[in-house]
Amino acid sequence: MDQFAPTGRLGVYLHVPFCLRRCPYCDFTVAVMRTVPEADFVEAMLRELEQRRAELVGRQLTTIYFGGGTPSLLSVASLGRLLDGVKAAAGERSAGLEVTLEVNPESVVEGWAEQVAAAGFTRVSLGAQSLNDEVLRTLGRNHTGADVRRAVERLHGAGIRHISVDLIYGAPGATMAGFLEEVSAVAIWPEVDHISAYELTFEPRTAFTVARERGRLTPWDDDLLASCFDEVELRLNAAGFSRYEISNFARPGGVSLHNSSYWVGDEYVGLGPGAHSLRVDAASSTVVRRANDRSTRNYLGEEQASFSSEELTSETHLRELLMLACRRVAPLSLAELRSRSGQVDRVLGPHLDAWVERGLCRVVEGAVQFTPEARRLADSLAAEIF
Numbered sequence: 534m535d536q537f538a539p540t541g542r543l544g545v546y547l548h549v550p551f552c553l554r555r556c557p558y559c560d561f562t563v564a565v566m567r568t569v570p571e572a573d574f575v576e577a578m579l580r581e582l583e584q585r586r587a588e589l590v591g592r593q594l595t596t597i598y599f600g601g602g603t604p605s606l607l608s609v610a611s612l613g614r615l616l617d618g619v620k621a622a623a624g625e626r627s628a629g630l631e632v633t634l635e636v637n638p639e640s641v642v643e644g645w646a647e648q649v650a651a652a653g654f655t656r657v658s659l660g661a662q663s664l665n666d667e668v669l670r671t672l673g674r675n676h677t678g679a680d681v682r683r684a685v686e687r688l689h690g691a692g693i694r695h696i697s698v699d700l701i702y703g704a705p706g707a708t709m710a711g712f713l714e715e716v717s718a719v720a721i722w723p724e725v726d727h728i729s730a731y732e733l734t735f736e737p738r739t740a741f742t743v744a745r746e747r748g749r750l751t752p753w754d755d756d757l758l759a760s761c762f763d764e765v766e767l768r769l770n771a772a773g774f775s776r777y778e779i780s781n782f783a784r785p786g787g788v789s790l791h792n793s794s795y796w797v798g799d800e801y802v803g804l805g806p807g808a809h810s811l812r813v814d815a816a817s818s819t820v821v822r823r824a825n826d827r828s829t830r831n832y833l834g835e836e837q838a839s840f841s842s843e844e845l846t847s848e849t850h851l852r853e854l855l856m857l858a859c860r861r862v863a864p865l866s867l868a869e870l871r872s873r874s875g876q877v878d879r880v881l882g883p884h885l886d887a888w889v890e891r892g893l894c895r896v897v898e899g900a901v902q903f904t905p906e907a908r909r910l911a912d913s914l915a916a917e918i919f
């Protein structure tokens with residue numbers, strides 16, 4: 534039988550697509566607008582939530598995540614309405630429900646963080662990207678390095694106990710030494726318990742990609758990027774952070790539950806333009822992926838959000854979970870996977886045997902532990918899986 538059992542846990546993602554301008558490296562689902570149609574958007578999202586209420590019950594809600602775009606362009610009152618709506622629609626909630634808001638540093642004006650904490654957010658992911666004002670200008674950002682530090686202090690002062698800072702390496706004009714200094718600077722801020730260090734990627738049709746194709750921009754070479762990947766880990770380890778995924782580092786207790794839930798195959802409901810969902814159909818135990826239409830205009834105008842969906846075979850879903858496991862430090866429990874699918878050994882066995890042979894992972898007591906080398910090769914291992 535091609536069936537897959539759910540983990541029983543659920544995350545909810547709310548996509549707020551608005552940005553004041555598009556950053557030159559960004560290919561996310563974004564609606565660039567000077568004036569955000571806030572009231573219409575909140576009504577549309579509450580409508581979608583109501584229509585999909587059934588998908589939120591019968592699972593334990595463990596995480597809620599507001600991402601974008603720029604969710605902090607909505608008023609805290611609107612964010613709170615959406616958050617309350619999700620909580621009311623859900624069935625059982627975990628005691629340690631994690632509620633994350635993605636925030637741009639310039640949004641954290643005086644008094645704002647207190648409102649966010651009072652609305653029920655427990656975690657903030659700060660889109661800093663850099664502390665260097667020149668690099669920030671190149672990246673098309675509206676804030677300064679000083680804004681980042683001030684935002685962290687205000688969020689912590691308001692009682693937000695989990696603060697994550699995003700940083701990007703490989704930006705044009707930036708140097709590895711400069712980036713590592715920024716990493717070290719953020720790592721000693723005691724308020725921060727999570728750092729995401731992303732390599733700049735050149736996605737099709739972004740302004741940076743076009744500039745690179747025309748020879749107007751020189752990307753970092755692969756050796757420099759690889760050195761930076763290793764050096765970041767050394768610096769963060771020395772400051773008490775551990776890598777738990779390719780780009781993510783946390784102090785003890787600071788791991789992002791929401792991101793982790795994607796990697797272990799928890800179900801998630803994505804609301805808003807372009808949002809993705811994954812659910813296990815209760816009747817057939819089949820895995821279904823849904824993608825909402827990316828158009829914000831359509832989302833605001835339609836009574837029912839348009840979407841496409843596809844049913845994944847157990848084989849495809851298992852391959853996806855293996856691909857995600859290669860990127861993580863936590864071991865992949867084969868026993869847990871076997872309790873969810875009868876296809877684990879047939880589908881994953883040949884890959885695991887080959888990788889054990891090549892020294893890329895070990896299987897100990899029914900759990901697969903990948904090596905740092907496997908994480909470095911994660912993209913090429915993914916190509917082997919599919």
Ligand code: SF4
Nearest residue numbers: 552555556559601602
């Ligand atoms: S703020 Fe974030 S989502 Fe908006 S354009 Fe910039 S990178 Fe993209």
